[in-house]
Amino acid sequence: MDNMKKISLILLAIIPIVILALPIAVAQQGGATIISVTGTAPDGSAYPGEPITISLQINLPGTYTIKLASDSVGSNVWVTQTISPSTTGLYNVTLTLPKSLPGIQSPPVVYVLVSGFLTSEYSSLNIYPKVEISPIQTPCADTLGNPNSITVNVYGVDPNAVITAFNFTSNTFTAVYNLSTNLIVNSNGTASITLPLYGSSSNFTEGIPMGQYSVYFIGSGATYISNQKPGTFTVLPQLVLSPNAGNGIDQQLQNLTLIGIGFDPNVQVMNVTLHNKNFTNVSYTFNVSSGNITTNSYGFFNFSNLYQYYPTNMTAGLYIPTVVESNGNNITFPDDYYLVQRILIIYYPSNAIVTPGKTITVVAYGYGPGTYYGYQTNYLTVTLDQLIYLGTFTLGKDGNLTFNVTMPSSNITFGAHYIWGRDSWGFEYRAAIVVSAGGYYEIINPIDMQPKSSPIAYAGYNNQTVIVCPCEQYVGEKYCSQCAAVSGTCDYVGDKVLVVVTGLVPGDTINIYFGDIQVGTATADNSGSAIFSFTVPTVPEGTYLLQAAGSSIGTITLGFYNGTNSTNILPYTLPNTPVQVVPKILLLDLNKDIAPILVGSGIVRVIGTGFPAGVAMAGVLINNTDAIMAVTTNVQRWTSTSNGLLTSQFTNVLGLWIPFVEPGAYMVNLTYYVPSSTSTPVIQATDASYVYVINNLTEIATYSDLQNAVSTITSSINSAQSALSSQLTSVSTQLSNSLTTLQNNLNAAVGIINNALNGINSSLNTMSSQLSTLSNNVNSLSTSVNQLSSQVSQAVTAAQNAATSASSAATQAQNAATAASNAANQINALSSQVSNLSSQVSNAVSAANAATTQASDAASKAAYALYISLVTLILVLVALAISTMVYNTLKKSLATTPSK
Numbered sequence: 026m027d028n029m030k031k032i033s034l035i036l037l038a039i040i041p042i043v044i045l046a047l048p049i050a051v052a053q054q055g056g057a058t059i060i061s062v063t064g065t066a067p068d069g070s071a072y073p074g075e076p077i078t079i080s081l082q083i084n085l086p087g088t089y090t091i092k093l094a095s096d097s098v099g100s101n102v103w104v105t106q107t108i109s110p111s112t113t114g115l116y117n118v119t120l121t122l123p124k125s126l127p128g129i130q131s132p133p134v135v136y137v138l139v140s141g142f143l144t145s146e147y148s149s150l151n152i153y154p155k156v157e158i159s160p161i162q163t164p165c166a167d168t169l170g171n172p173n174s175i176t177v178n179v180y181g182v183d184p185n186a187v188i189t190a191f192n193f194t195s196n197t198f199t200a201v202y203n204l205s206t207n208l209i210v211n212s213n214g215t216a217s218i219t220l221p222l223y224g225s226s227s228n229f230t231e232g233i234p235m236g237q238y239s240v241y242f243i244g245s246g247a248t249y250i251s252n253q254k255p256g257t258f259t260v261l262p263q264l265v266l267s268p269n270a271g272n273g274i275d276q277q278l279q280n281l282t283l284i285g286i287g288f289d290p291n292v293q294v295m296n297v298t299l300h301n302k303n304f305t306n307v308s309y310t311f312n313v314s315s316g317n318i319t320t321n322s323y324g325f326f327n328f329s330n331l332y333q334y335y336p337t338n339m340t341a342g343l344y345i346p347t348v349v350e351s352n353g354n355n356i357t358f359p360d361d362y363y364l365v366q367r368i369l370i371i372y373y374p375s376n377a378i379v380t381p382g383k384t385i386t387v388v389a390y391g392y393g394p395g396t397y398y399g400y401q402t403n404y405l406t407v408t409l410d411q412l413i414y415l416g417t418f419t420l421g422k423d424g425n426l427t428f429n430v431t432m433p434s435s436n437i438t439f440g441a442h443y444i445w446g447r448d449s450w451g452f453e454y455r456a457a458i459v460v461s462a463g464g465y466y467e468i469i470n471p472i473d474m475q476p477k478s479s480p481i482a483y484a485g486y487n488n489q490t491v492i493v494c495p496c497e498q499y500v501g502e503k504y505c506s507q508c509a510a511v512s513g514t515c516d517y518v519g520d521k522v523l524v525v526v527t528g529l530v531p532g533d534t535i536n537i538y539f540g541d542i543q544v545g546t547a548t549a550d551n552s553g554s555a556i557f558s559f560t561v562p563t564v565p566e567g568t569y570l571l572q573a574a575g576s577s578i579g580t581i582t583l584g585f586y587n588g589t590n591s592t593n594i595l596p597y598t599l600p601n602t603p604v605q606v607v608p609k610i611l612l613l614d615l616n617k618d619i620a621p622i623l624v625g626s627g628i629v630r631v632i633g634t635g636f637p638a639g640v641a642m643a644g645v646l647i648n649n650t651d652a653i654m655a656v657t658t659n660v661q662r663w664t665s666t667s668n669g670l671l672t673s674q675f676t677n678v679l680g681l682w683i684p685f686v687e688p689g690a691y692m693v694n695l696t697y698y699v700p701s702s703t704s705t706p707v708i709q710a711t712d713a714s715y716v717y718v719i720n721n722l723t724e725i726a727t728y729s730d731l732q733n734a735v736s737t738i739t740s741s742i743n744s745a746q747s748a749l750s751s752q753l754t755s756v757s758t759q760l761s762n763s764l765t766t767l768q769n770n771l772n773a774a775v776g777i778i779n780n781a782l783n784g785i786n787s788s789l790n791t792m793s794s795q796l797s798t799l800s801n802n803v804n805s806l807s808t809s810v811n812q813l814s815s816q817v818s819q820a821v822t823a824a825q826n827a828a829t830s831a832s833s834a835a836t837q838a839q840n841a842a843t844a845a846s847n848a849a850n851q852i853n854a855l856s857s858q859v860s861n862l863s864s865q866v867s868n869a870v871s872a873a874n875a876a877t878t879q880a881s882d883a884a885s886k887a888a889y890a891l892y893i894s895l896v897t898l899i900l901v902l903v904a905l906a907i908s909t910m911v912y913n914t915l916k917k918s919l920a921t922t923p924s925k
Contacts, residue, residue, distance in 0.1 A: 168361045298347040491517060566608055566635050622719060645695060693714055694713045
């Protein structure tokens with residue numbers, strides 16, 4: 026029993042000692058020990074934004090926390106990392122020092138704190154400044170010449186330090202960029218500023234040469250300023266083309282300016298090439314070496330007018346510039362360009378306002394290349410509104426050409442239209458052109474309905490046309506039944522005028538003016554054309570513009586067309602040509618409106634139009650002679666009304682006495698006084714009219730005349746026989762001879778009469794032939810009118826078909842739009858599915874991250890439990906050993922005890 030007590034006391038004393046002895050032994054060495062702390066600076070100090078490597082000796086597996094902080098007590102912790110090594114040994118842990126360091130000290134220091142099982146240690150490193158540049162490479166300016174900037178960020182500097190400038194250094198250039206306002210470092214040790222590299226707001230007004238630069242800051246209050254890590258960035262060269270687009274016109278190169286920024290310093294520019302790499306592979310090289318173009322110490326140059334080095338038009342495309350320097354550098358600028366765009370220029374008329382049928386001059390530039398560059402011939406197809414073909418032309422080697430096209434003279438409406446030019450490459454351009462209403466007039470002879478060749482017209486008589494013809498044109502009238510043979514022509518006053526106006530708005534109503542007299546209205550058809558005809562009004566002598574006026578076109582002046590080319594009317598018109606009204610007289614039969622035919626002397630009627638108002642008559646000319654002026658003094662009392670009509674104070678019927686008996690056609694003119702500023706009066710003559718005289722029996726007779734002559738002769742013979750009956754026998758022989766002679770004379774007279782009758786029959790046959798020819802002409806005119814009507818009908822049908830085609834095209838476009846809308850809906854649905862899938866993937870990643878964190882925590886807890894279990898196991902083994910000793914001792918004691 027005493028032994029048992031001793032053993033119990035011994036166990037109770039040993040167990041606490043064993044339990045306490047194990048942790049005390051471990052604590053003497055620590056669970057983890059800092060071996061070293063190293064940054065990326067040459068001397069091992071730290072740079073912001075860069076890693077710090079911590080070497081730890083792990084003496085006892087467990088969980089340890091490493092922190093980067095502003096001081097040894099961790100007032101401002103910048104980075105925290107936890108590790109849980111499973112075995113003892115040497116471990117390297119890397120933590121990145123942030124760029125922003127709140128609470129940074131002066132001088133800047135980073136503290137490395139390690140804590141964990143039986144561990145609490147720290148170490149420190151100096152923090153050196155660091156400069157970073159963003160972007161890491163850039164030209165000093167963009168392709169348009171706008172300044173580019175860099176952002177300079179400074180980290181790890183003493184709070185409130187002052188930065189006054191930055192030093193830029195490369196292999197070829199060093200400069201200091203002085204700040205206009207000092208830069209103060211923040212409390213977190215950072216500072217930032219944006220520096221333009223080019224332009225008036227920069228220290229580098231002309232940029233800096235190309236190359237890689239190191240950038241240091243200059244200032245005060247920074248402890249380790251000499252240990253700073255510079256920022257680096259690369260300056261790229263830039264060529265600025267201004268303007269950077271053109272139309273391939275050679276003279277545009279005179280205004281092309283080239284600015285080089287960031288090139289090598291102090292080198293000569295040898296040549297500039299514009300190369301169309303994207304499509305046609307056409308290049309234009311400008312040898313500029315003769316211009317002694319040299320970069321300055323900043324790598325800057327500026328020159329213009331490439332035209333002086335190579336005057337050329339250019340084909341269409343995007344041209345990439347290349348600059349060759351004298352040092353052999355060949356620099357291409359893939360992000361820079363000179364864009365040549367095709368263009369059509371309406372060269373004539375310069376205001377691009379035309380009338381239908383007008384010939385215009387067009388200049389094309391900047392189209393595709395042709396055979397000169399090894400391609401097929403390049404043709405330019407020209408249309409109006411892509412509907413009306415105007416012509417096909419061969420473009421020059423550099424895609425340029427000057428050519429003429431004629432606007433349609435009909436079927437073209439008022440307003441804006443487009444001249445389209447499309448070449449064989451598919452390059453296309455349109456030039457706007459305004460079609461203004463245009464038109465012409467013709468002066469039509471009302472007898473043969475043919476246009477006059479000059480704009481001279483006879484005024485109408487009371488606004489009407491009056492036509493007179495010789496009586497052979499009017500069978501049955503006076504003298505015509507007597508078979509009068511008159512070789513004469515028809516005469517008239519009152520010309521017809523045909524007006525054609527095109528380029529109108531369909532349905533538009535226009536007013537037609539002769540001078541200031543409105544002569545009628547016309548309505549434009551669906552093709553924008555209007556046709557109107559009228560008789561020249563009763564107006565006095567003078568010039569009169571023909572004009573058309575409407576609400577949409579304003580007032581336009583019509584040109585004169587003389588009918589020289591019916592297939593292309595308007596180009597042959599004389600623009601702004603007025604009608605010239607001249608005086609004209611017309612002679613008529615005294616009783617009827619036919620040409621006067623007199624048998625001997627007689628009186629004719631006279632009407633006259635187009636005289637100057639209130640003019641005085643001077644006399645009469647017959648066949649351009651003054652033969653009867655003495656007997657026609659009555660005309661000197663004639664005058665003219667305010668509208669140019671010939672008038673007399675004595676009668677409303679003006680007449681002339683024609684005293685001639687000799688047959689023939691007589692030309693009659695009136696002469697009149699023209700007001701003059703001189704004392705000598707000016708006399709002019711009217712256009713002529715005609716009178717016909719037919720009283721010569723050797724040229725004209727009747728059967729009644731012949732019968733009367735025979736009756737008279739027979740009566741004379743009977744009287745002679747009665748009176749001389751007594752002497753009849755004696756003179757019978759003589760009388761017989763006389764009768765024979767008389768018979769011969771009568772036969773001769775009959776022969777003459779028969780010849781005259783044959784002449785009359787020939788004239789009648791000629792007149793019949795002329796009537797037949799006139800009938801054929803009328804039939805031919807009718808056929809032409811029918812053909813024209815058919816052509817108009819076909820044009821209308823074609824227009825309707827075009828409208829149907831346009832409607833069909835619109836339907837197809839609508840179907841395409843519907844299909845595009847359905848495709849867009851499907852794409853939106855697919856986008857929604859992709860968005861849902863992305864969300865699911867994001868959730869899965871979050872779950873995986875959480876699982877990783879939980880696994881790490883479980884591993885740490887398991888390791889710690891293992892350590893406790895090991896200690897417990899040791900204690901259990903000790904207790905088991907002691908228990909075994911006690912048991913054996915007790916057993917021996919019981920075995921040696923004597924039984925009672």
